[in-house]
Amino acid sequence: MWDRSAHPFSSDVYATKCRNDELQADRRVPGHKHHSHYPIGFSLISGSTMTIYNAFAPSSLLLLLAAASTGDAFIPSSPSFSFGSRRRILSIHQPAPPLASSSSASIDDKTTSVYAVVDERTGKPTGTSFLPDATIARAMAGSPIEKIKMAKDGTSAFVDVYEYARKIREGEMTWEEVEKADLDTVCAEW
């Protein structure tokens, strides 16, 4: 169960929420390439390879099919816009919870598996990493904007902005290309 006594004030907020000791040790190592993990889902590498880390429950198959059908939910890096690793690698550490109904999850569906994941570009956990499983499931089945937020976390938007700025100054891209790539995905608005 999520240790609420350590949230949201404690500086140990990430440590107490980190389920994987190895991840906890690794995330502070400078230069360590650490991929974001989500508590449910599956793995996409460059949009072409699927790797399922653990056995998955039937409900996870639904997630798999749902995400595959949306296509846009997990946008692989375009070769033109690869600023470091923007790959989303998701691994199943436990069977995913049942997908929530269209109404908001009840209080009983609250988190049991939130843990810290660190975006290697920002060095910080993502906003999504603080969401409980039930909320993530609802977001993944949610509005287009929720799917966009799941695909690209707003917490990394400013890393992108610095990169975009550099590329525009150096003539490698135009602001119109930025708009197509990112601004319309609302993340830069974060």
Place this chain on the structure above:
Amino acid sequence: MMRLRVPNGIVNSDQMRFYADCVEPYGDGQGVVDITTRANIQLRGVQIEDAPKIIDGLHARNQTSFQSALDNVRNMVGSPLAGIDDQELVDTREFCNALNDLVSLDVATNTRGNPVYGNLPRKFNIAISGSRDDFAHTHINDIGLQPTVHARTGQMGFNVVLGGYMSIQRVAESIPVNMWIPADRNSVVTLAAAILRLFRDESDRKDRAKARLIWLVEKYGVEDFKKTVIAEIDSYNRGVTVDEPQPDPAGSFVRRELLGVHKQPQSGKSRVGILVPVGRLSVAECRQLADLADKYSNGEIRLTVEQNVILPNVDVDKVKDLLSEPALTGDSRLKVNAGKIEGNVVSCTGAEFCGLALIETKSHAESIAQQLETLVNVDRSIRIHFTGCPNSCGQVQVADIGIMGGPARKEIDGKMMAVPGCKIFVGGRIGEDAHLTIDPVKDKVPLEDLVPELVKILKESFGATDR
């Protein structure tokens, strides 16, 4: 556009000059600085390639633009008279800053950008009132804290109201949730954290029109939501207790003016409220304000939700000099002794810079206000708000007269043509007797025919007389 975070709407002269420096390269048309209806700053004309330099400059000045838009907790609104108010119940500055840190400061790295609240289902607004005036407009915020003394202990605290917001689909006034918390930092921050956690994890993620806090409160029911919030607070073990709601302050109260010269409780000091028409500041005006602040208010500038500014702590014997400054006299747009109509006009960004707006607002608002000042006399301040679309960033529903962009047709050369138009709302109220007007009294009014309509409304509803 780059929106900042300006807790309690307090900036300093160095920051104001920096804003001017940021937008100056973009020219007079694009490079402007806007004061918003959340007492915030928006820098306009910013180009992406300049964003890092601006962000770095903001952080060097203890400001940020992170988490200022989209599905984030927006700018913390407090009392513009915090600490300089002879009728103050609570100094809101500490709370606004503490809440700003809660939502935007990453405690693990001590940098701006807090992932704990980095994926909310929708925007979230918090307002803290410091006095009976409710300058912060708690009734239209997701969390509103209204100061009142505990009837038994005499301790100052806040009654909590939740769920106020405006959108295309729904306009909702905050509702009391039968909670009172002490006016201390720990209680305020803990309450906000508890509500934000519930909002973040449980609000709708499918239908954005139903994702604001009020929908979650209604789903629970007020009493069950209250119990849930209290259980959440208790789970944090921060020693925070929530009490039953306390009686509102009694006795008559007249809401005060922010513009003009007013004595402060500090001996020998006055606050001077300056009109910034529709909140729009040019590069030159930003620098003028910075210079005035350095000369008269120790560098401090307060922003208001009416999109104006206040210079606090002006020496009484220097007020006359301040009022004679060229920046506030002659042809200057900035004024201290503004008229009762032009001094109370609020406007959203409008079609000039916002893709959602149906009409251009700021230039119309400023021009119409000036026309009305020449046409009628009124014996009290009349708040006229302009907004470009039903999202109502201009908050027309709280205004005495609200103008919302909308369709209209007019006969031109014998043909009915679509022209810029509006709906007119009348009768919104703010302060202790707050009330939102939901339905317009008239719609499909062409903008070019608006002035006579407003003169008529001013006479019929607000006792205006011909000038």
